Amino acid sequence: MNKLLITLFALLACQGLQAQKLTNNQVLQQKDSAFFQSEEARRVGDQLLLYQRNTGGWPKNVNMVEPLTAAQKDSVIQQKTREDDSTIDNKATSMQMTFLARLYQQTHDNRYRDAFRKAMTFLLSGQYDNGGWPQFWPKNRQYQVHITYNDNAIVNVLKIFRDVAKDRAPYNAGLVDEAMRQQTVKAFDKGIDCILATQIIVNGQPTVWCQQHDAVTLLPAKARAYELPSFCTQESAALTFLLMQISKPDERIIRAVNGAMKWFEEHKIKGCRLEKYKDGGKTDLRLVCDDKAAPLWARYYDLEEGLPFFCDRDGQPKRSLAEIGYERRTGYSWYNTEPQELYARYETWVQKNKITNRITLEK
Numbered sequence: 001m002n003k004l005l006i007t008l009f010a011l012l013a014c015q016g017l018q019a020q021k022l023t024n025n026q027v028l029q030q031k032d033s034a035f036f037q038s039e040e041a042r043r044v045g046d047q048l049l050l051y052q053r054n055t056g057g058w059p060k061n062v063n064m065v066e067p068l069t070a071a072q073k074d075s076v077i078q079q080k081t082r083e084d085d086s087t088i089d090n091k092a093t094s095m096q097m098t099f100l101a102r103l104y105q106q107t108h109d110n111r112y113r114d115a116f117r118k119a120m121t122f123l124l125s126g127q128y129d130n131g132g133w134p135q136f137w138p139k140n141r142q143y144q145v146h147i148t149y150n151d152n153a154i155v156n157v158l159k160i161f162r163d164v165a166k167d168r169a170p171y172n173a174g175l176v177d178e179a180m181r182q183q184t185v186k187a188f189d190k191g192i193d194c195i196l197a198t199q200i201i202v203n204g205q206p207t208v209w210c211q212q213h214d215a216v217t218l219l220p221a222k223a224r225a226y227e228l229p230s231f232c233t234q235e236s237a238a239l240t241f242l243l244m245q246i247s248k249p250d251e252r253i254i255r256a257v258n259g260a261m262k263w264f265e266e267h268k269i270k271g272c273r274l275e276k277y278k279d280g281g282k283t284d285l286r287l288v289c290d291d292k293a294a295p296l297w298a299r300y301y302d303l304e305e306g307l308p309f310f311c312d313r314d315g316q317p318k319r320s321l322a323e324i325g326y327e328r329r330t331g332y333s334w335y336n337t338e339p340q341e342l343y344a345r346y347e348t349w350v351q352k353n354k355i356t357n358r359i360t361l362e363k
Contacts, residue, residue, distance in 0.1 A: 024063045028095045036106040043067070045103045048096050049115055050076045055138060056122025057086025057093045064096070084139040086122065089148065093119060094156040101170040113175055120164070120180055123157055127187055128215055131194030133157060135212075143223040146212035147198060149235040150223065154191065155242050161188040162245075194218075195239055196252050199259065200231060200303075206259030208236035220303065226311035226328060230300040231267075236260060237338035244342075244349045254355060261346050261359045264339040267306060268295040274335050285330055287321055296335050310334055 027044060035041050044065055050073060051064045058064075059082075068076065088094060097119045104112040126137040132147030133154050134140050148154060164171045165185040176184070198213040199206045200220065210220030211232045220229035240260040243253050273293035276283055298308030302317065309317040312324040321334055343361055350358045 024065045025091065025095065027065045028099045030099070031102070033102075033106060036102050041103055042107065042109075045100060045109075045112055048100060049111060050080075052080070052096070052115055052118070053082055053086045054080050055083055055086040056118040056120075056125075057088075057137075058096045058119075059085040060087050060090040060092035084136065084141075086138075087136045088123075088126075088133060088153040088157055089135050090151055091156060093122070094160055097160060098170070101175055104175060105170050105173060116175055117177075117180065120176060120184070123161075124183055124187055127190065128194075130197065130215070130218065131190035131192070132198070132213070132215065133191075134215065143212065143221070145215055146221045146223065147194065147215055147218070148212050149209055149232075149239060150211040150227070152235060152238045154195075155235075155238045158188055158191045158242060161191065192243070192246065192253075195243065196256055199256055205262075206256050207231060207263040208233065208260050209239055211235055225313050225315040226332070228300065228309075228311060228315070228317060229303060230309070231263070231303065231306065232300055233264070233267075233297040234299055234333065234336045234338050237264075237336075237342055240264075240339075240342055241345060244345055249353055254353075254357070257346070257349070258355075258357065258359050261342065261361065264297070264342065265359065265361050267301060268297055268339070269308070269335075270295055272296060282326070283330065284326065285321065285334075287335075294337060295340055296337060297339050299332075299334050299336060 030036070030041075047064055047068060048058075050068070051058055051062065053059070086093065097116055100112045100116045100119075103109070104116065123133075126133050128134075128147070130147075134145050135148040135150070135153060136144040160171065161184045164176055164181060165188055167181070195209075198218045199209055201207070208231050210229055211227055212221050212223050213219060214221045222228055240257055243249070243257050243260075246253055249257070271289060271291050271293060272287050273290045274296065275286055275288045277286060278284070298310075300309055300311070301307060302309050307319070309319060310321050310324050310329075311317050312328045318324055321329055343363075346359075346361065349355070
Protein backbone atom coordinates (compact mmCIF):
# COMPACT_ATOMS: atom_id res chain seq x y z
CA MET A 1 0.00 0.00 0.00
CA ASN A 2 2.79 2.42 0.90
CA LYS A 3 4.54 1.75 -2.42
CA LEU A 4 1.29 2.47 -4.26
CA LEU A 5 0.85 5.77 -2.43
CA ILE A 6 4.42 6.77 -3.18
CA THR A 7 3.94 5.95 -6.87
CA LEU A 8 0.72 7.96 -7.04
CA PHE A 9 2.35 10.85 -5.22
CA ALA A 10 5.26 10.82 -7.65
CA LEU A 11 2.92 10.81 -10.64
CA LEU A 12 0.98 13.72 -9.20
CA ALA A 13 4.22 15.56 -8.58
CA CYS A 14 5.27 15.06 -12.20
CA GLN A 15 1.89 16.18 -13.50
CA GLY A 16 2.14 19.22 -11.25
CA LEU A 17 5.53 20.09 -12.70
CA GLN A 18 4.18 19.90 -16.23
CA ALA A 19 0.97 21.75 -15.44
CA GLN A 20 2.78 24.62 -13.75
CA LYS A 21 5.47 24.71 -16.45
CA LEU A 22 8.16 25.16 -13.84
CA THR A 23 11.36 26.77 -14.96
CA ASN A 24 14.63 24.96 -15.39
CA ASN A 25 15.87 26.28 -12.04
CA GLN A 26 12.67 25.37 -10.20
CA VAL A 27 12.83 21.77 -11.39
CA LEU A 28 16.53 21.44 -10.60
CA GLN A 29 15.91 22.79 -7.10
CA GLN A 30 13.17 20.28 -6.25
CA LYS A 31 13.48 18.71 -2.78
CA ASP A 32 10.49 16.36 -2.69
CA SER A 33 11.79 12.81 -2.22
CA ALA A 34 8.69 11.40 -3.99
CA PHE A 35 9.59 13.31 -7.12
CA PHE A 36 13.07 11.80 -7.13
CA GLN A 37 11.52 8.32 -7.21
CA SER A 38 9.72 9.16 -10.44
CA GLU A 39 10.62 8.45 -14.06
CA GLU A 40 10.49 12.18 -14.73
CA ALA A 41 13.29 12.78 -12.25
CA ARG A 42 15.37 10.08 -13.94
CA ARG A 43 14.69 11.64 -17.33
CA VAL A 44 15.94 15.00 -16.08
CA GLY A 45 18.90 13.36 -14.35
CA ASP A 46 19.89 11.55 -17.54
CA GLN A 47 19.80 14.83 -19.43
CA LEU A 48 22.05 16.42 -16.81
CA LEU A 49 24.55 13.64 -17.52
CA LEU A 50 24.43 14.60 -21.19
CA TYR A 51 24.96 18.28 -20.45
CA GLN A 52 27.84 17.68 -18.04
CA ARG A 53 31.08 18.70 -19.72
CA ASN A 54 34.14 16.47 -19.68
CA THR A 55 35.58 19.01 -17.26
CA GLY A 56 32.98 17.86 -14.71
CA GLY A 57 31.11 21.17 -14.68
CA TRP A 58 28.03 22.54 -16.43
CA PRO A 59 27.31 25.69 -18.47
CA LYS A 60 24.89 28.36 -17.25
CA ASN A 61 21.59 29.71 -18.57
CA VAL A 62 20.72 26.50 -20.43
CA ASN A 63 17.34 24.79 -20.10
CA MET A 64 18.43 21.26 -19.19
CA VAL A 65 14.92 20.12 -18.25
CA GLU A 66 13.08 20.45 -21.57
CA PRO A 67 12.91 17.03 -23.32
CA LEU A 68 15.49 16.66 -26.08
CA THR A 69 15.00 15.25 -29.54
CA ALA A 70 17.56 12.77 -30.89
CA ALA A 71 19.17 15.53 -32.96
CA GLN A 72 19.34 17.82 -29.92
CA LYS A 73 20.96 15.09 -27.86
CA ASP A 74 23.63 14.64 -30.53
CA SER A 75 24.29 18.38 -30.46
CA VAL A 76 24.60 18.40 -26.65
CA ILE A 77 27.01 15.46 -26.74
CA GLN A 78 29.18 17.29 -29.26
CA GLN A 79 29.53 20.15 -26.79
CA LYS A 80 30.85 17.95 -23.97
CA THR A 81 34.51 18.62 -24.82
CA ARG A 82 34.16 22.39 -24.34
CA GLU A 83 36.47 23.82 -21.68
CA ASP A 84 35.35 27.45 -21.74
CA ASP A 85 31.78 27.29 -20.43
CA SER A 86 31.95 25.26 -17.21
CA THR A 87 30.99 27.70 -14.47
CA ILE A 88 29.68 28.28 -10.95
CA ASP A 89 27.85 31.46 -12.00
CA ASN A 90 24.04 31.68 -11.81
CA LYS A 91 23.91 28.49 -9.68
CA ALA A 92 25.39 26.45 -12.52
CA THR A 93 27.16 23.21 -11.48
CA SER A 94 26.11 23.50 -7.82
CA MET A 95 22.44 23.22 -8.79
CA GLN A 96 22.97 20.20 -11.04
CA MET A 97 25.12 18.54 -8.37
CA THR A 98 22.44 18.86 -5.72
CA PHE A 99 19.78 17.46 -8.07
CA LEU A 100 21.97 14.44 -8.85
CA ALA A 101 22.74 13.94 -5.15
CA ARG A 102 19.02 13.81 -4.31
CA LEU A 103 18.38 11.52 -7.27
CA TYR A 104 21.15 9.14 -6.19
CA GLN A 105 19.75 8.91 -2.66
CA GLN A 106 16.41 7.69 -4.05
CA THR A 107 17.64 5.50 -6.92
CA HIS A 108 21.13 4.34 -5.86
CA ASP A 109 22.07 4.56 -9.52
CA ASN A 110 25.87 4.84 -9.57
CA ARG A 111 25.81 6.93 -12.74
CA TYR A 112 24.43 9.84 -10.72
CA ARG A 113 26.95 9.26 -7.93
CA ASP A 114 29.84 9.17 -10.39
CA ALA A 115 28.68 12.36 -12.11
CA PHE A 116 28.51 14.08 -8.72
CA ARG A 117 32.05 12.94 -7.88
CA LYS A 118 33.29 14.14 -11.26
CA ALA A 119 31.75 17.54 -10.50
CA MET A 120 33.39 17.57 -7.07
CA THR A 121 36.74 16.97 -8.75
CA PHE A 122 35.97 19.89 -11.07
CA LEU A 123 35.23 22.18 -8.12
CA LEU A 124 38.33 21.09 -6.22
CA SER A 125 40.49 21.62 -9.31
CA GLY A 126 39.32 25.22 -9.74
CA GLN A 127 40.23 26.48 -6.28
CA TYR A 128 43.08 28.97 -6.19
CA ASP A 129 45.90 28.56 -3.68
CA ASN A 130 44.42 31.55 -1.82
CA GLY A 131 41.11 29.66 -1.43
CA GLY A 132 39.01 31.50 -3.99
CA TRP A 133 37.43 30.37 -7.26
CA PRO A 134 37.16 32.01 -10.67
CA GLN A 135 33.84 32.28 -12.43
CA PHE A 136 34.80 29.88 -15.26
CA TRP A 137 37.57 27.31 -15.68
CA PRO A 138 39.70 25.62 -16.91
CA LYS A 139 39.57 28.23 -19.69
CA ASN A 140 38.52 31.76 -18.82
CA ARG A 141 38.97 35.31 -20.01
CA GLN A 142 38.83 38.90 -18.78
CA TYR A 143 36.93 39.27 -15.49
CA GLN A 144 36.08 35.54 -15.38
CA VAL A 145 39.44 34.99 -13.69
CA HIS A 146 38.49 37.08 -10.62
CA ILE A 147 37.53 35.54 -7.28
CA THR A 148 33.77 35.52 -7.86
CA TYR A 149 31.23 36.20 -5.12
CA ASN A 150 28.73 37.55 -7.66
CA ASP A 151 25.34 35.81 -7.49
CA ASN A 152 26.71 33.81 -4.53
CA ALA A 153 28.87 31.65 -6.80
CA ILE A 154 31.49 30.79 -4.18
CA VAL A 155 28.94 30.63 -1.36
CA ASN A 156 27.03 27.95 -3.29
CA VAL A 157 30.23 25.90 -3.68
CA LEU A 158 31.20 26.25 -0.03
CA LYS A 159 27.73 25.23 1.17
CA ILE A 160 28.06 21.97 -0.76
CA PHE A 161 31.59 21.47 0.58
CA ARG A 162 30.45 22.14 4.14
CA ASP A 163 27.61 19.63 3.91
CA VAL A 164 29.77 17.01 2.19
CA ALA A 165 32.40 17.45 4.89
CA LYS A 166 29.77 17.01 7.61
CA ASP A 167 28.16 14.04 5.81
CA ARG A 168 24.81 15.81 5.64
CA ALA A 169 21.91 14.77 3.41
CA PRO A 170 21.65 14.65 0.47
CA TYR A 171 25.44 14.45 0.23
CA ASN A 172 25.81 11.41 2.49
CA ALA A 173 25.29 7.63 2.23
CA GLY A 174 28.36 6.95 0.13
CA LEU A 175 27.92 9.79 -2.34
CA VAL A 176 31.64 10.55 -1.96
CA ASP A 177 34.46 8.42 -0.55
CA GLU A 178 36.49 9.31 2.52
CA ALA A 179 39.46 10.64 0.55
CA MET A 180 37.25 13.11 -1.30
CA ARG A 181 35.49 14.10 1.92
CA GLN A 182 38.84 14.97 3.50
CA GLN A 183 39.78 17.02 0.43
CA THR A 184 36.51 18.85 0.85
CA VAL A 185 37.22 19.67 4.50
CA LYS A 186 40.51 21.33 3.55
CA ALA A 187 38.99 23.15 0.59
CA PHE A 188 36.19 24.56 2.74
CA ASP A 189 38.66 25.91 5.30
CA LYS A 190 40.71 27.51 2.51
CA GLY A 191 37.55 29.07 1.12
CA ILE A 192 36.73 30.65 4.48
CA ASP A 193 40.30 31.95 4.70
CA CYS A 194 39.80 33.61 1.31
CA ILE A 195 36.56 35.25 2.44
CA LEU A 196 38.29 36.68 5.49
CA ALA A 197 41.29 37.83 3.45
CA THR A 198 39.16 39.66 0.86
CA GLN A 199 36.92 41.51 3.33
CA ILE A 200 37.41 45.22 2.64
CA ILE A 201 39.24 46.99 5.47
CA VAL A 202 38.57 50.69 6.14
CA ASN A 203 40.54 52.51 8.84
CA GLY A 204 41.62 49.18 10.24
CA GLN A 205 38.08 47.83 10.49
CA PRO A 206 36.49 45.03 8.41
CA THR A 207 33.43 46.04 6.40
CA VAL A 208 31.86 43.99 3.57
CA TRP A 209 32.94 42.61 0.17
CA CYS A 210 32.94 43.44 -3.52
CA GLN A 211 31.18 41.18 -6.03
CA GLN A 212 34.56 40.04 -7.28
CA HIS A 213 38.15 40.41 -6.09
CA ASP A 214 41.43 40.29 -7.96
CA ALA A 215 42.82 36.76 -7.85
CA VAL A 216 46.33 38.04 -7.02
CA THR A 217 45.98 41.24 -5.00
CA LEU A 218 42.60 40.25 -3.45
CA LEU A 219 41.44 43.85 -3.94
CA PRO A 220 37.94 44.75 -5.22
CA ALA A 221 37.84 44.33 -9.00
CA LYS A 222 35.69 45.33 -11.96
CA ALA A 223 33.60 42.83 -13.92
CA ARG A 224 31.06 43.99 -16.50
CA ALA A 225 30.98 47.68 -17.41
CA TYR A 226 28.31 48.44 -14.80
CA GLU A 227 29.84 46.21 -12.09
CA LEU A 228 32.52 48.49 -10.67
CA PRO A 229 34.77 47.93 -7.64
CA SER A 230 32.52 48.69 -4.67
CA PHE A 231 31.03 47.68 -1.38
CA CYS A 232 28.37 45.20 -2.54
CA THR A 233 25.51 44.40 -0.18
CA GLN A 234 23.62 41.51 -1.79
CA GLU A 235 26.57 39.12 -2.02
CA SER A 236 28.02 40.37 1.27
CA ALA A 237 24.85 39.37 3.10
CA ALA A 238 25.26 35.78 1.89
CA LEU A 239 28.94 35.75 2.84
CA THR A 240 28.13 37.06 6.31
CA PHE A 241 25.44 34.43 6.85
CA LEU A 242 27.82 31.68 5.76
CA LEU A 243 30.32 32.87 8.38
CA MET A 244 27.56 32.91 11.01
CA GLN A 245 26.86 29.25 10.31
CA ILE A 246 30.37 28.14 11.25
CA SER A 247 30.34 26.34 14.60
CA LYS A 248 32.65 27.61 17.31
CA PRO A 249 33.71 30.78 15.46
CA ASP A 250 37.22 32.03 16.21
CA GLU A 251 38.15 35.68 16.74
CA ARG A 252 38.73 36.24 13.01
CA ILE A 253 35.19 35.18 12.16
CA ILE A 254 33.66 37.11 15.06
CA ARG A 255 35.49 40.24 13.93
CA ALA A 256 34.41 39.70 10.32
CA VAL A 257 30.72 39.21 11.19
CA ASN A 258 30.67 42.16 13.60
CA GLY A 259 32.37 44.36 11.01
CA ALA A 260 29.90 43.43 8.29
CA MET A 261 26.87 43.94 10.55
CA LYS A 262 28.17 47.33 11.67
CA TRP A 263 28.61 48.36 8.03
CA PHE A 264 25.11 47.16 7.11
CA GLU A 265 23.63 49.10 10.01
CA GLU A 266 25.44 52.29 9.04
CA HIS A 267 24.50 52.10 5.35
CA LYS A 268 20.84 51.10 5.35
CA ILE A 269 18.40 53.38 3.56
CA LYS A 270 15.31 54.30 5.57
CA GLY A 271 12.09 55.97 4.50
CA CYS A 272 12.20 54.80 0.89
CA ARG A 273 10.86 51.93 -1.16
CA LEU A 274 11.36 50.71 -4.70
CA GLU A 275 8.21 51.04 -6.77
CA LYS A 276 7.18 49.55 -10.10
CA TYR A 277 5.02 51.83 -12.20
CA LYS A 278 3.67 52.07 -15.75
CA ASP A 279 5.10 54.67 -18.09
CA GLY A 280 3.88 54.71 -21.67
CA GLY A 281 2.90 51.05 -21.51
CA LYS A 282 6.28 49.99 -20.08
CA THR A 283 6.99 48.90 -16.52
CA ASP A 284 9.60 51.14 -14.93
CA LEU A 285 11.23 51.47 -11.50
CA ARG A 286 11.71 54.42 -9.17
CA LEU A 287 12.59 55.10 -5.56
CA VAL A 288 9.80 56.84 -3.63
CA CYS A 289 9.56 58.25 -0.12
CA ASP A 290 7.63 56.10 2.36
CA ASP A 291 8.07 56.52 6.12
CA LYS A 292 6.59 53.06 6.72
CA ALA A 293 8.88 51.24 4.31
CA ALA A 294 11.29 48.57 5.53
CA PRO A 295 15.01 49.38 5.21
CA LEU A 296 16.67 49.03 1.84
CA TRP A 297 20.27 48.70 0.76
CA ALA A 298 21.68 49.75 -2.59
CA ARG A 299 23.48 46.98 -4.49
CA TYR A 300 26.64 49.12 -4.73
CA TYR A 301 28.33 51.74 -2.56
CA ASP A 302 31.44 53.52 -3.80
CA LEU A 303 34.76 52.80 -2.13
CA GLU A 304 35.63 56.47 -1.57
CA GLU A 305 32.61 57.91 0.23
CA GLY A 306 30.51 54.82 0.91
CA LEU A 307 27.54 56.28 -0.98
CA PRO A 308 25.11 54.39 -3.24
CA PHE A 309 25.73 54.49 -6.97
CA PHE A 310 24.16 53.10 -10.14
CA CYS A 311 25.80 52.41 -13.44
CA ASP A 312 24.83 51.95 -17.08
CA ARG A 313 26.69 50.03 -19.76
CA ASP A 314 28.90 53.08 -20.34
CA GLY A 315 30.62 52.39 -17.02
CA GLN A 316 29.88 55.87 -15.63
CA PRO A 317 28.51 55.77 -12.04
CA LYS A 318 25.48 57.90 -11.17
CA ARG A 319 23.98 58.89 -7.83
CA SER A 320 20.37 58.00 -8.61
CA LEU A 321 18.57 55.16 -10.35
CA ALA A 322 16.73 57.67 -12.55
CA GLU A 323 20.01 58.78 -14.15
CA ILE A 324 20.73 55.48 -15.90
CA GLY A 325 18.98 54.12 -18.98
CA TYR A 326 15.76 52.11 -18.94
CA GLU A 327 17.40 48.83 -19.99
CA ARG A 328 19.83 48.67 -17.07
CA ARG A 329 17.47 50.42 -14.65
CA THR A 330 14.89 47.66 -15.01
CA GLY A 331 17.23 44.81 -16.00
CA TYR A 332 19.40 44.61 -12.90
CA SER A 333 18.95 44.36 -9.14
CA TRP A 334 19.97 47.78 -7.81
CA TYR A 335 18.35 47.54 -4.37
CA ASN A 336 17.85 44.62 -2.02
CA THR A 337 16.71 43.69 1.49
CA GLU A 338 19.05 40.71 2.07
CA PRO A 339 20.98 42.37 4.95
CA GLN A 340 17.71 42.82 6.88
CA GLU A 341 17.35 39.04 7.08
CA LEU A 342 20.65 38.94 8.97
CA TYR A 343 19.41 41.01 11.91
CA ALA A 344 17.44 38.24 13.62
CA ARG A 345 20.10 35.71 12.64
CA TYR A 346 22.75 37.91 14.21
CA GLU A 347 20.87 38.00 17.52
CA THR A 348 20.65 34.20 17.50
CA TRP A 349 24.34 33.94 16.58
CA VAL A 350 25.38 36.29 19.39
CA GLN A 351 23.43 34.35 22.00
CA LYS A 352 24.47 30.92 20.75
CA ASN A 353 28.17 31.79 20.72
CA LYS A 354 28.08 34.05 23.79
CA ILE A 355 29.59 36.97 21.88
CA THR A 356 30.48 39.71 24.33
CA ASN A 357 31.65 42.40 21.88
CA ARG A 358 28.41 42.46 19.90
CA ILE A 359 27.19 45.21 17.56
CA THR A 360 24.10 47.21 18.56
CA LEU A 361 21.52 47.07 15.81
CA GLU A 362 18.40 49.18 15.41
CA LYS A 363 15.29 47.04 15.50
